[in-house]
Amino acid sequence: MGALQDLLGPLAQQFSQLGLGSQIGLGFVTSIVLVIVLNVLNQSLFKNSNEPPVVFHWFPVIGSTVTYGMDPPRFFKENREKYGDVFTFVLLGRKTTVCVGPAGNDFILNGKIRDVNAEEIYTVLTTPVFGKDVVYDCPNSKLMEQKKFMKIALTTEAFRQYVPIISDEVTSYFKRTAAFKGQSGEVDIPPKMAEITIFTASHALQGKAIRDQFDESLAALYHDLDMGFSPINFSLHWAPLPWNNRRDHAQRTVAKLYMDTIKRRRAGGEKDAQDMMFHLMNSTYKNGVQVPDHEIAHMMIALLMAGQHSSSSTSSWIMLRLAARPDIMEELYQEQVRELGPDLPPLQYEDLAKLPLHGAIIKETLRLNAPIHSIMRAVKQPLAIPGTKYVIPTSHVLMSAPGVSASDPNFFPNPEVWDPHRWEKDSTNAPTMAARVVDEADEEKIDYGYGLVSKGGKSPYLPFGAGRHRCIGEQFANVQLQTIVAEVVRLFKFRNIDGSNDVIGTDYQSLFSRPLEPARIHWERRDQS
Numbered sequence: 001m002g003a004l005q006d007l008l009g010p011l012a013q014q015f016s017q018l019g020l021g022s023q024i025g026l027g028f029v030t031s032i033v034l035v036i037v038l039n040v041l042n043q044s045l046f047k048n049s050n051e052p053p054v055v056f057h058w059f060p061v062i063g064s065t066v067t068y069g070m071d072p073p074r075f076f077k078e079n080r081e082k083y084g085d086v087f088t089f090v091l092l093g094r095k096t097t098v099c100v101g102p103a104g105n106d107f108i109l110n111g112k113i114r115d116v117n118a119e120e121i122y123t124v125l126t127t128p129v130f131g132k133d134v135v136y137d138c139p140n141s142k143l144m145e146q147k148k149f150m151k152i153a154l155t156t157e158a159f160r161q162y163v164p165i166i167s168d169e170v171t172s173y174f175k176r177t178a179a180f181k182g183q184s185g186e187v188d189i190p191p192k193m194a195e196i197t198i199f200t201a202s203h204a205l206q207g208k209a210i211r212d213q214f215d216e217s218l219a220a221l222y223h224d225l226d227m228g229f230s231p232i233n234f235s236l237h238w239a240p241l242p243w244n245n246r247r248d249h250a251q252r253t254v255a256k257l258y259m260d261t262i263k264r265r266r267a268g269g270e271k272d273a274q275d276m277m278f279h280l281m282n283s284t285y286k287n288g289v290q291v292p293d294h295e296i297a298h299m300m301i302a303l304l305m306a307g308q309h310s311s312s313s314t315s316s317w318i319m320l321r322l323a324a325r326p327d328i329m330e331e332l333y334q335e336q337v338r339e340l341g342p343d344l345p346p347l348q349y350e351d352l353a354k355l356p357l358h359g360a361i362i363k364e365t366l367r368l369n370a371p372i373h374s375i376m377r378a379v380k381q382p383l384a385i386p387g388t389k390y391v392i393p394t395s396h397v398l399m400s401a402p403g404v405s406a407s408d409p410n411f412f413p414n415p416e417v418w419d420p421h422r423w424e425k426d427s428t429n430a431p432t433m434a435a436r437v438v439d440e441a442d443e444e445k446i447d448y449g450y451g452l453v454s455k456g457g458k459s460p461y462l463p464f465g466a467g468r469h470r471c472i473g474e475q476f477a478n479v480q481l482q483t484i485v486a487e488v489v490r491l492f493k494f495r496n497i498d499g500s501n502d503v504i505g506t507d508y509q510s511l512f513s514r515p516l517e518p519a520r521i522h523w524e525r526r527d528q529s
């Protein structure tokens with residue numbers, strides 16, 4: 001005790017001789033050091049053997065937020081190597097438990113409703129953007145009914161109508177856009193693909209009247225809605241900040257536009273339209289209540305937003321991959337000439353099934369560049385992870401990352417190589433026996449309330465998710481993307497500006513991953529006349 005006094009006494013005396021500024025500065029640094037030391041001691045001394053290992057981090061609250069946010073796939077890969085398929089990290093103060101691999105995918109995505117919950121996590125972001133009473137602003141059973149209404153509208157008959165609409169949008173876009181004037185040039189491709197995606201999706205899903213407004217006011221309003229999806233809004237969704245005010249104004253304006261359209265259509269006594277809005281206008285919940293107009297309007301916003309980011313990012317990646325592999329772009333052209341005839345007649349829905357390489361381009365791009373890298377769920381009751389001694393408490397958030405198994409060499413040989421031919425049976429890079437075994441074991445179908453879907457959770461390849469929150473837009477996205485690819489291939493030859501096979505890195509700053517920008521490529525018209 002005396003020795004400690006001997007040591008601290010002179011230190012306290014020296015401290016009191018410092019100026020006020022220096023005293024505050026020193027006090028601040030000492031507190032930070034103390035917080036770091038306590039945080040490190042806490043991690044090494046108080047491990048709970050019934051909980052997954054925690055990724056080492058220096059600072060509390062910040063935890064691994066920065067390393068995760070910079071490159072989530074690399075974060076998952078490195079920590080999987082260190083800690084195994086189940087580990088916890090601190091994301092903005094929340095303990096977040098990641099479960100990867102086919103078993104992890106299944107555990108989270110096919111989790112029971114009483115165990116895991118999506119709306120508690122996502123509602124703060126989605127409700128101000130979509131509007132009330134839909135998707136994550138209602139009980140899950142209601143979402144399942146809403147998904148059923150939306151899915152039923154996406155019929156083969158509807159797709160037959162969509163293909164010529166999408167084809168026309170693509171060709172007229174390239175005719176009128178200044179960046180594609182002349183015989184060849186260079187272009188930053190992602191913003192162009194974003195425009196093509198919104199024009200094609202809005203025209204196909206929402207009809208020509210709504211599509212036409214995208215040339216005027218709607219594009220800017222949807223852009224303002226989009227700003228509501230920035231990750232910072234997980235905490236600041238409520239704040240009266242400029243981007244949130246614009247988001248709220250845009251939501252009210254767009255919803256009113258849809259509701260006015262619905263009123264007009266009801267008054268006009270339309271009988272047999274095929275579009276999504278008309279279908280929702282004639283849908284009734286199980287309890288006998290007809291879907292109210294404001295819910296239809298909010299579902300229309302949700303549908304367009306859900307599809308926009310994922311399809312736009314995927315189509316950009318496809319174009320960048322083709323610019324890096326002009327030989328494959330040529331193979332696509334030859335596939336169309338061979339299967340559809342050298343005069344390349346206008347594309348029909350039935351043609352898409354004759355073009356397997358076009359389908360494989362999308363499949364392979366989604367394997368390596370799936371736009372949704374992390375899927376989160378709240379934990380509703382302490383959850384035992386099968387095959388481990390871990391029990392996840394309700395204070396944790398669960399995170400699924402299906403991209404990890406999609407780039408695992410145990411399932412996909414040479415996983416980092418973009419090889420659309422790997423989806424052909426005899427390819428050397430074809431999915432391994434292990435991948436096929438889990439896939440085949442997963443043939444079981446299940447109905448969560450929005451129609452039969454394959455249970456699919458244990459597959460190593462799940463770019464469209466699995467379980468009750470599985471994507472209902474997969475077929476539409478495939479039709480849209482295949483048609484866009486087929487039309488682009490008919491018109492252009494792409495290559496990288498430096499002629500290399502390189503592909504640009506990924507921007508993980510927004511909720512959906514996408515190519516870093518600018519991502520410029522060289523284009524040349526196929527028809528030199």
Ligand code: HEM
Pocket residue numbers: 118143147303304306307308310311314366370371372375376462463464465466468469470471472473474476477
């Ligand atoms: C859900 C991916 C296109 C509508 C999902 C989920 C994924 C996904 C991974 C699951 C999210 C979760 O479990 O939390 C994709 C990809 C797309 C795409 C990769 C394109 C390449 C579309 C399109 C639409 C759409 C075009 C609309 C036409 C939806 C809806 C959900 C969903 C309504 C359900 C959300 C829920 O139940 O919680 N999508 N999607 N998606 N997607 Fe997509």
